[in-house]
Structure formats: C-alpha cells, structure tokens
Amino acid sequence: MTHRIAILGASGYTGAELVRLIATHPDLTITALSADRKAGMAMADVFPFLRHLDLPVLVKIDEIDFSQIDLCFCALPHATSQEVISKLPKTLKIVDLSADFRLRDPAEYQKWYGQPHAAVEMQKEAVYGLTEFYRDEIKSARLVAGTGCNAATGQYALRPLIAAGVIDLDDILIDLKAGVSGAGRSLKENLLHAELSGGTHAYSAGGKHRHLGEFDQEFSKIAGREVRVQFTPHLLPMNRGILATVYVKGDPAQVHQTLAAAYAGECFLKVLPFGALPSTRDIAGSNYCHIGVTGDRIAGRAVVVAVLDNLTKGSSGQALQNANLLLGLEETAGLMMAPVFP
Amino acid sequence: MTHRIAILGASGYTGAELVRLIATHPDLTITALSADRKAGMAMADVFPFLRHLDLPVLVKIDEIDFSQIDLCFCALPHATSQEVISKLPKTLKIVDLSADFRLRDPAEYQKWYGQPHAAVEMQKEAVYGLTEFYRDEIKSARLVAGTGCNAATGQYALRPLIAAGVIDLDDILIDLKAGVSGAGRSLKENLLHAELSGGTHAYSAGGKHRHLGEFDQEFSKIAGREVRVQFTPHLLPMNRGILATVYVKGDPAQVHQTLAAAYAGECFLKVLPFGALPSTRDIAGSNYCHIGVTGDRIAGRAVVVAVLDNLTKGSSGQALQNANLLLGLEETAGLMMAPVFP
Amino acid sequence: MTHRIAILGASGYTGAELVRLIATHPDLTITALSADRKAGMAMADVFPFLRHLDLPVLVKIDEIDFSQIDLCFCALPHATSQEVISKLPKTLKIVDLSADFRLRDPAEYQKWYGQPHAAVEMQKEAVYGLTEFYRDEIKSARLVAGTGCNAATGQYALRPLIAAGVIDLDDILIDLKAGVSGAGRSLKENLLHAELSGGTHAYSAGGKHRHLGEFDQEFSKIAGREVRVQFTPHLLPMNRGILATVYVKGDPAQVHQTLAAAYAGECFLKVLPFGALPSTRDIAGSNYCHIGVTGDRIAGRAVVVAVLDNLTKGSSGQALQNANLLLGLEETAGLMMAPVFP
Amino acid sequence: MTHRIAILGASGYTGAELVRLIATHPDLTITALSADRKAGMAMADVFPFLRHLDLPVLVKIDEIDFSQIDLCFCALPHATSQEVISKLPKTLKIVDLSADFRLRDPAEYQKWYGQPHAAVEMQKEAVYGLTEFYRDEIKSARLVAGTGCNAATGQYALRPLIAAGVIDLDDILIDLKAGVSGAGRSLKENLLHAELSGGTHAYSAGGKHRHLGEFDQEFSKIAGREVRVQFTPHLLPMNRGILATVYVKGDPAQVHQTLAAAYAGECFLKVLPFGALPSTRDIAGSNYCHIGVTGDRIAGRAVVVAVLDNLTKGSSGQALQNANLLLGLEETAGLMMAPVFP
Structure with missing residues (x-):
C-alpha cells in the first residue's frame, strides 16, 4: 500500500532533497507540494534536476486537502513552521524539519530563538528526531522534530x-x-x-x-x-x-x-x-x-x-527515516543509496 | 534470480561507480572485483565511500573463476582491456568500458590510438554501446563496447x-x-x-x-x-x-x-x-x-x-544499462536514482 | 605629484579591485569612495581584505567635493552611471566601468539595453576604452568608456x-x-x-x-x-x-x-x-x-x-590603464603585478 | 643597487611564489633558478603564469656560479636542503624554506623527521625565521630557517x-x-x-x-x-x-x-x-x-x-621579508600588495 505524502516548503533544499529520496521509495507517493511564493510553478522549473519526475504542481498550503494525506513533511522556515503546524489536522502524522519543536522547554526556545513559542502544547508533544536514540518514541509519535x-x-x-x-x-x-x-x-x-x-x-x-x-x-x-x-x-x-x-x-x-x-x-x-x-x-x-x-x-x-x-542524514534523510517509523515501514526504505564519489 | 557480476579494474572511478550503481540493483550480485596493484586490499580501503557494502576482496584477474560469473564489466585502461578480454571465456557476456572496441575499423583504431589492435576479431564482434541507438544489437550481443x-x-x-x-x-x-x-x-x-x-x-x-x-x-x-x-x-x-x-x-x-x-x-x-x-x-x-x-x-x-x-550516463551507467539488456533485465533497473543537487 | 582619485560605487567588485590596484600605484591617492546604501561604513567593513589600507570612509556621491578630485572612476550599475556622470563637473576626467558609454549609436544602446540613453551628447564624446586600439584617442579624452x-x-x-x-x-x-x-x-x-x-x-x-x-x-x-x-x-x-x-x-x-x-x-x-x-x-x-x-x-x-x-584586464585593470593615459602617467603604472598561481 | 638572487627548487609552488614576489621588488634581480629534473626548461614552460617575465633558464644547482649571487633562497624538499646547503659557499646569505633548519636540537629533528641531521653545525647557526619575533637575530644572520x-x-x-x-x-x-x-x-x-x-x-x-x-x-x-x-x-x-x-x-x-x-x-x-x-x-x-x-x-x-x-606569509613572503632584513633593505619591500578578492 502506498502512503500519501505532502511536503510543505518544497522550494528549499531540504524539500527538494525529500523529493529526491522519495522518488525511489517503494511505498510513498508525493501527493502535494507547497511553496508559498512559487505556488503555481512546476517543480521542474524550481529544481530542474527533478525534471524526470511526475510531480504535483506547487500550491499554497491552504490549497492542500489534508484529508488525502497520510504524512506531512514540514520543511518551512523556523517560526513559520509552528504557525503552520498548529493549524494542521490533529490526526495528521508530521515530520518537521525546522528548529521549532527541537527544544522541549519553552524558556530555552525563547532564549535561543528570541521569541516566545506559539504552540507550546505541541512543543511538549513532539519527539526529538535523532532516530537511533529515540526510535521507540518515534514509532508511537504523531509529531517528530527533526534535529539540527x-x-x-x-x-x-x-x-x-x-x-x-x-x-x-x-x-x-x-x-x-x-x-x-x-x-x-x-x-x-x-x-x-x-x-x-x-x-x-x-x-x-x-x-x-x-x-x-x-x-x-x-x-x-x-x-x-x-x-x-x-x-x-x-x-x-x-x-x-x-x-x-x-x-x-x-x-x-x-x-x-x-x-x-x-x-x-x-x-x-x-x-x-x-x-x-x-x-x-x-x-x-x-x-x-x-x-x-x-x-x-x-x-x-x-x-x-x-x-x-547535512541534507541527508542531517535533515531530509533523517526525516524520511523517521517517517518510515511513523508509518510502520522498514526504517531504511528509500535510504540505502550509496554515497556519490567523486 | 540474481546474476553474478565481476568488475575488472575496480580501483578506478568507473569501477567504483559501477559498484555504487549495482549496490541498489535488485537482480545483480557482485561476485568478484579485480585491481592489479591493489590486489589483496578491501574495497573499503581503496574507496571508503563504499565502506557500508559487503564486497569481495580485490584480487588479480587470474584469481577469478569466470565459470561462476554471468557478466563481466571491464573497466581497465585502454590497450590493457583488449589483452585481457581476448583471454576471457568466449561464452562470458562482457561490457567493456575502455576505448578498445569502440572503433570497428582496425585502421581507424591504429590511427587514433597509435598501435595495432591485438584482438581484431573481437573488435568486429563488439556492438557499439550507445544504448538508445543500438538497443536491438546489444540485446543479442556478447561483447558491448562502451562509448567515450x-x-x-x-x-x-x-x-x-x-x-x-x-x-x-x-x-x-x-x-x-x-x-x-x-x-x-x-x-x-x-x-x-x-x-x-x-x-x-x-x-x-x-x-x-x-x-x-x-x-x-x-x-x-x-x-x-x-x-x-x-x-x-x-x-x-x-x-x-x-x-x-x-x-x-x-x-x-x-x-x-x-x-x-x-x-x-x-x-x-x-x-x-x-x-x-x-x-x-x-x-x-x-x-x-x-x-x-x-x-x-x-x-x-x-x-x-x-x-x-560522464561517470554515469557517459560510462558506468551506460554500461549497466547495456548489461541489463544483455541479461534480459529491465533496461532501467538500478538506474532510476534522481540526480544529486546541490 | 600625486593625483587625487574618487571611486564611485566602491562597494562592488570592480570598485574594490580598483582600490586593490591603486593601493600600490606610486602616483595616485584615493581621496573619495562612494557607496550609496553603505555610506558611512568603513571600507574595511565592506571588504575586509582591504583592512590594511588607510582609506576614506564611504560616502554618498553628493557628499564628494569634486573640485578636489583629478580623476573619477565610475563603477556604478548600468543606467545609474549615465545619470550620475551627466551631473559631474564637465572638466573632470572620468573612466566609466559601466555599459553606458560603450555604444556610440543611441539606437544601438536602446536596442541592447531596453531604454533610451539619458546623456546622448556624452555618449558621443566618450572614447571606447580598449586601450591598445584606442590609445591616442584616450590620451586626449575626458571620458573613457570601459569595455565589457x-x-x-x-x-x-x-x-x-x-x-x-x-x-x-x-x-x-x-x-x-x-x-x-x-x-x-x-x-x-x-x-x-x-x-x-x-x-x-x-x-x-x-x-x-x-x-x-x-x-x-x-x-x-x-x-x-x-x-x-x-x-x-x-x-x-x-x-x-x-x-x-x-x-x-x-x-x-x-x-x-x-x-x-x-x-x-x-x-x-x-x-x-x-x-x-x-x-x-x-x-x-x-x-x-x-x-x-x-x-x-x-x-x-x-x-x-x-x-x-575579467576584474583586472576585463574591467578595473583596463580602467586604471586608461586612467594612466588620461593623466599622462606611465601606461603600465600599478599594473605590473604577476598573476597569482596556484 | 640591485642584489643578485638565486632560487634553488624553482619548479615547486614556493619557488614560483618567490619569483612572483620578486618580480615587483625594486632592489632584487633573479640571476639563477634551479630545478633538478626540469633543468634546461624555460620557467614559462613550467609555470606559464610567469610567462611575462624575463627569467633565466632552469639549471642544475652545480651549474650556478654562486660567486655571482648575493642571496640564495633554498626551496628544496626536506632532507635534500641540508645536503645542498652544507655545500654552498660559507659566505653566501641563505634563506631556507624547508624544514631542515627549524629545529635547533638534533634529537628533536631526528624524532620528528625520522633521520639524523646531516649538517648539525649549520643547524645550530640557523636563525628561526618568524620575522616579527627574531628580527634582530635575522638582521645579523647568514642562514635563516623558514618556519612551517x-x-x-x-x-x-x-x-x-x-x-x-x-x-x-x-x-x-x-x-x-x-x-x-x-x-x-x-x-x-x-x-x-x-x-x-x-x-x-x-x-x-x-x-x-x-x-x-x-x-x-x-x-x-x-x-x-x-x-x-x-x-x-x-x-x-x-x-x-x-x-x-x-x-x-x-x-x-x-x-x-x-x-x-x-x-x-x-x-x-x-x-x-x-x-x-x-x-x-x-x-x-x-x-x-x-x-x-x-x-x-x-x-x-x-x-x-x-x-x-601559506604560500606568502607562511613561506615565500616570510622568506622575502627575512631576505630583506639580511640584505639591509626595507623589511616590507616587495610585500605590500593587497590580497586578491574575490
């Protein structure tokens, strides 16, 4: 069975890296891609290296029907992420790649990011996404916070x-x-x-x-x-x-x-x-x-x-590894490609 | 069924690229790797980026039992390749990545490479490996010559x-x-x-x-x-x-x-x-x-x-595409990875 | 005798390259540096590689007393240059590094740059700055147009x-x-x-x-x-x-x-x-x-x-070579440094 | 008055960097350049970036008449340098860029470089070439050892x-x-x-x-x-x-x-x-x-x-700074060029 994936913030590097990885994942299908300022554009025009893929057109977030989505990657800028995620359906599985849910203590968040957290409850709920050390918590989580x-x-x-x-x-x-x-x-x-x-x-x-x-x-x-x-x-x-x-x-x-x-x-x-x-x-x-x-x-x-x-194990690869756990898939699915050298 | 693969000249870039690609190919297993001066070494010591793979130790060519090989990639230097290939079993399927079998006319070979060809009969037999234009010939070939x-x-x-x-x-x-x-x-x-x-x-x-x-x-x-x-x-x-x-x-x-x-x-x-x-x-x-x-x-x-x-579509990717045809596999198997950007 | 130099647009690469070259020129002194958005800043804060030089603070163009300037390099963006230069004293020697005075024919200028020229008379007066081919004209010119x-x-x-x-x-x-x-x-x-x-x-x-x-x-x-x-x-x-x-x-x-x-x-x-x-x-x-x-x-x-x-012989070096001619100096002064390799 | 300079080991990067720097030095003339394996070649063929200079042909060291040399830069490999320098005239001023004379203690030399020192007396005589900290010693030295x-x-x-x-x-x-x-x-x-x-x-x-x-x-x-x-x-x-x-x-x-x-x-x-x-x-x-x-x-x-x-202040620039001191010249002569950026 294929799981339906949305990627919010698909016009940045981590969003594009997610698309690259999911392209050869056997069990995931990209159903929606968002990019605020580039809504309406084809992904191939934003990232020509993805030209060979059959991808949905970039849309604004509120154009996405999240009832048709099984898991949502959120690759938005810091601060924006918490705003957006707090409005998503509470049943949606989410892997966030921003810094917004990494720190469990609101005071620490404010200290390092210079502003109060806008979704303190979700901040507590989020599991820290360093897969090898939080594997069990991630398997039963709904919201995973990708690490720096x-x-x-x-x-x-x-x-x-x-x-x-x-x-x-x-x-x-x-x-x-x-x-x-x-x-x-x-x-x-x-x-x-x-x-x-x-x-x-x-x-x-x-x-x-x-x-x-x-x-x-x-x-x-x-x-x-x-x-x-x-x-x-x-x-x-x-x-x-x-x-x-x-x-x-x-x-x-x-x-x-x-x-x-x-x-x-x-x-x-x-x-x-x-x-x-x-x-x-x-x-x-x-x-x-x-x-x-x-x-x-x-x-x-x-x-x-x-x-x-940094783009793979440090962010988008880690995010996919966590998504595999959230969806009950093989943890390594879509991630076994060898490095590229030279 | 898995096909057993040998790569001759595995210590060069095209050899390593073949390993990278075959690593995620569903139907191929690397059975032998040769490297003349580096025989005895682990591939992980020659190319640490392949450290995660379970690969055979590098050996000299004459240590390989070709009766256990279904297809042989030959990533040897020009001129060496024709010497080696002319001595391999005549039933072995071969994809050569060198320049040795690209030119069908011995005179042209001598003109461009400065020496007479040492395996003129095989030169005639070889099919030019530009897949999209020689697809049918490659399917029924035994020896395919990778292009420049x-x-x-x-x-x-x-x-x-x-x-x-x-x-x-x-x-x-x-x-x-x-x-x-x-x-x-x-x-x-x-x-x-x-x-x-x-x-x-x-x-x-x-x-x-x-x-x-x-x-x-x-x-x-x-x-x-x-x-x-x-x-x-x-x-x-x-x-x-x-x-x-x-x-x-x-x-x-x-x-x-x-x-x-x-x-x-x-x-x-x-x-x-x-x-x-x-x-x-x-x-x-x-x-x-x-x-x-x-x-x-x-x-x-x-x-x-x-x-x-040049290392993928220009040599090792092309070679694998041709090998897929020689073995009756899906032409694109192991080759559908997206480019890496940035 | 030292000649007093102004550089308009000193916060770009060609402006900085002029400063680099003039730093070891025996007969020139940098008297004024302009940068519109960065006015008030020290050059060392805009280009820390020039930290060792004793340079004037960046100012806006209209803060410069051009009566104290012998020659002005204009390293401003295209279109801005013609606006600025048309208002400078008519006796000031000028080497322009923009595209504004390269084309003698106003129609050609409009064709390639998409707008009418704002200083058509000066466009006619300007000498094309390819030094080796316009040496005599440059020696007696007032306004030299650096080439692309x-x-x-x-x-x-x-x-x-x-x-x-x-x-x-x-x-x-x-x-x-x-x-x-x-x-x-x-x-x-x-x-x-x-x-x-x-x-x-x-x-x-x-x-x-x-x-x-x-x-x-x-x-x-x-x-x-x-x-x-x-x-x-x-x-x-x-x-x-x-x-x-x-x-x-x-x-x-x-x-x-x-x-x-x-x-x-x-x-x-x-x-x-x-x-x-x-x-x-x-x-x-x-x-x-x-x-x-x-x-x-x-x-x-x-x-x-x-x-x-491109930054030296293609723009700022050429500009200095032309300035030397305009000022009656040795054509090669300040320009004999060897290339940097590796 | 011009001082006559020899550079031994002119086919390496530090040798070429010395030539680059000396090219605009007002008081030095390059009289001899050595390169063992490349003897007989023009410097422009070894380093085309020096093509514009009128330089002596590369020779072997024993072809140089050191009686016509005022100061010799030695840019030879470690170990070779001590062999060569120990045979040069005892009156010749020398700036060595190798590691051979940096360590004053023969035991330390052997510990770090794995072999006994072949010119222990000269090792004691050499002044450590970190200019700003050994300025006075360098002024009265004959042999200066460039630092790592x-x-x-x-x-x-x-x-x-x-x-x-x-x-x-x-x-x-x-x-x-x-x-x-x-x-x-x-x-x-x-x-x-x-x-x-x-x-x-x-x-x-x-x-x-x-x-x-x-x-x-x-x-x-x-x-x-x-x-x-x-x-x-x-x-x-x-x-x-x-x-x-x-x-x-x-x-x-x-x-x-x-x-x-x-x-x-x-x-x-x-x-x-x-x-x-x-x-x-x-x-x-x-x-x-x-x-x-x-x-x-x-x-x-x-x-x-x-x-x-590393090539300038870390080796050849330092060497020239020290040579200036050895020759009684202005310490900064030939060294005031600005960095190159970008």
Missing part, C-alpha cells in the same frame, strides 16, 4: 560517551566544519560563489550558535546534570557535508570501544577502526554517518571525528 | 539531426566542457586541485582528441557519406558532468522538433522546451541526459546543448 | 584578424567561458556557491547577450561592412577569468602570425607559440591577456583562444 | 599569550584548516581535484604532525618550561590559506588586549576588534595575517582565530 544538522553530528560523536561516563563532562569541545547547503537557499553575500569558494571562516563562535540549545538539552538529559560544551562552526567551500572534530578528555581506546559497541547494530552509523578518520567525501549524498577515533600524544585525550551529509 | 563519454554527449545532440538531414553536414562544431573525473584517477600535475580549481583551458584542440574517431565512424555511417566535425574539449573545475555546446546550420525549430520526436519515448533522454538550456548540475550522479535547443539571431543557425554525467 | 569584459576578450582575439582580412567575416563563432565575479555582487540563486559550484551552463545564448552590441559596433567599424558574430557565454565555477574559444575560417599560420605581429609591442598581450593554448589560471589577478592559436584537421579552420581576468 | 606554514599561524595566535602568562599552558588546542597548496606539487591521489574538492578530512591527528616540533621548541622556550599543545590539521578544498582556531583558557578581553598590544606596530599582523573573526579569503595572495579573538559562554575560555596565506 550540526546538532546531529555532534550528538553521534558524543552521546554514547556521555551515557557511559567515559569522558570529562566539563571539557568537551566541538570544532565543526560545515558545507554551505546547510544555510539553505538564502540570498546572502557571503554565500555567493565568488565570496565563499576558496576560503573559510568561523561563525557564531563563542557559544552563540542555536544548535547549542540542542546540545545542552540532550547532553544534560543523558548525563543527569548540566553539561555545557564549547562549539565553533566554520563555513567551508563545499556544498554537502559536516565534519565535527570533537575533543574530549578520556581514554582513547575506551572512547573508541564505547562508540563501536553503541553503534554495532546500526545500519547508518559506521565506526571506523581505531586511528582511522573519516572524510565528508565518503558520505555525500547518502544517509551514512562515519565516525573515527584517535588518541593524542598527551595521555588521556581523544579526538572523535564524525561526518555526515 | 564525450562521444556519447555529442552523439545524443547530433545523431537524429544527421539522420533526418536537417543540418549542414559540413559545418558542425562541438565545443565541449568536461569535468575532471573523466580523466580518471591519473596522477598528473594539471589534475591536482591546486592547479585545476578556479580555472579552465582547452585541450586536444584542433582535431586531436581520440573521441573524434567515434564521431567520424558513427556520423559517417548515419549520413552515408564522410562527416568530419570540429571538436574542442575544455577541462573545467568540476568533478562530474559534460556539457556539449553544438553549433549547427539548420532551422532551429526543426532541430528542436527532430530531437524531441527522436527521444519522446526514451526514459533517460530529456529534451527541454525550445529555448531552455540545460545545466550539468541537474544531472550529476544520475543516468539522465538533458538536451536544449535555441536559435541564433543569425537565421539558419541553431545551438544544441547536451549535458550528462 | 567578454567584449574585450573576444576583441583581443579577433580585431587584428578582421583588420587584416585573413578570416571569413560571415562565419565567426565565440564560445566563451566566464567566471562568476563578472556577474558582480548580485544576490541571485544561481550565483550561490551551492548552485554554481561543480557545474556549468550556457546563458544568454542565441544572440541575446548585450556585449554583442560592442562586437557589432567594433567589428563592423574595422571591417567597413556589417559583421555579425555568433556568441555563447557559459558560466563556470570559478571566480576570476574568461576564456574565449574563437572559431574562424582562415589559414591557421596566417592567423597566428597576424596576431603575433599585431601584439609584438604590447606589454599586456602575450601571443603564445603556435599550437600552445592558454589557461585562465595563468592570468588570474593580473592585467595580462594570453592568446593561443591552433589549426584544425579540417583545412582552412583555426581556433583562437584568449584568456584574461 | 602551520607553525607560523599557530605561533602568531599564541606567542604573546604564552609570553604574557595570560593563558593556561596545559590546555592549548589548535584546530587548523589548511589549503592544499601547502602540500606542494606532489602527485598523490588525495590531492587530485576529483578527490579533494567538495570535502574535508583531518590528517596527522593526535600529535603526529611535524610542525608540533616547532610548537614544542618555541612555546617551551618562551614559557621557560615544557609546553605541549594539541594540534589537528584538516585539509580543505581551497588552494591558499590557513585558518587556525586556537582554544585557550584565559580571560578573553585580556587575550585580545595582549595580542593587540603585541602587534600594534607590526605592518603585516592585524588584530581585529574584539569579537570579529577573520576569513582566509581576506589575506589570499598577500603577506598579511589577520587575528581575531572572541570569548565563550563558558567563562574563562577564549577562541583565537588566525589566518594567513
């Missing part, structure tokens, strides 16, 4: 280590390198090819990046105490991919074993042999996350490096 | 026009822009990131590029007279993709109609509306070829632009 | 050939590959790194690009008859550089000799040995133009390839 | 902080992002455009990178005790530029003030306002180093970010 792409990368490197108590919780540092598609299709000077290519810079340094809210919430929950990490993201001249270099204090071999054991049964999370470090080139276009661990010449320090594709 | 990636791009733009007699055969010009993966994993200074990125240059200009041998053979055969085109390839700072800008003398509307009609039933060949021109970004990682046509302010001149991914 | 960057590249390849009558005037084809900085700091989706990098496409094909107006004007003037060329520009994933592949009918050796002879005494125009073709990588950041010629296997056809840096 | 490019970047961020005692010496972490030209013109698969572009990875992680030898030597000397830093370099898809993100424990304002005060009089070292962080794009092609400091939400932690161009 940087937040996912850092958590894959750190959650098992915090849970196992093998690292110093007061000295965790995440130096992250991110490709530009994570910034979306925003028209900003520093995202122009002429300005971005061939160079790099740090941004939102010093504890300002919003994904810290997710790190705080999740790491503190696991540890049973407040955990605050350092986090500096850098923008790199590449389109897809995040590499998080995570510096921890702990025994490197134990760090490696803990991660390897935690992910031994996971389809998409691959821990490399000790000492081998991953490259973003090796996961681009796929739902895989590669994790490597090495020691340092200074005893008791370890470096964990995690890579994933 | 540039040669495929130019032919998709031109074959129907030559066949229909709608353009001047004495004034055809192909200005081609090629990504660097077409040069393979060769260690050459001008292929280094430091030297290639951020710039472009023409190469093999003035009638020297070997793919001219294919253009000459095929276009002359279609026209029933000698046809000689001008062809200038350029190397671009991109990894995947070829864009051929083809200048012809003929009525633009007729040129467009001829191409649209010729490819109306083709799954992978998409002719855009008149005046729209394609981008290599819209086919990267996929088996699609997009073709656009526009006129010029000078009456009687048309510009045809064709794009495809 | 694509137009300059094509003309360097073709002017001597048309003048010498060594090529067929009815079959000239310019296939051009352009870096993205030529599009300026415009916020457009297709100029984003995520959309531009890793791919290429043709634009304004079929006789629509505005630089055709310059080709028509100049080539017809030289030939003494109407000359209409074919011209297809392509956008490449590189920041600086234009490569024009020019296809002509004529004797290749004669084509080469004609160009070599024409440019023998030119400092910035380098004709390579016959058969060698240039790369944009070899002129980036400099005022040099490299030109190569080769023949084709089809007798009587030649390929001329010209490369230059 | 990564080592220079990290030291500019840290030396004043260690000297002033404002940071915790036991918890210094350098996460470094490097462009690919630092790897030289080596023919390695991972330096190919097809493999490097569009992705990133860490290398020599965990205390293995050789530039740690320089950090250890210099930081311990300044501190008067052993200092060991953590250091993880990453390779980025960019050609020029290094960005070092340095994590320290100390008061951010004090960190900023210490750096700003230390570099207040330095021409090439620019400390940005507190909170502003630099980009590699803003120093490419120049001899400038930009340094930014910010705090963290965790009190007592600061982030220092330093950027420089």
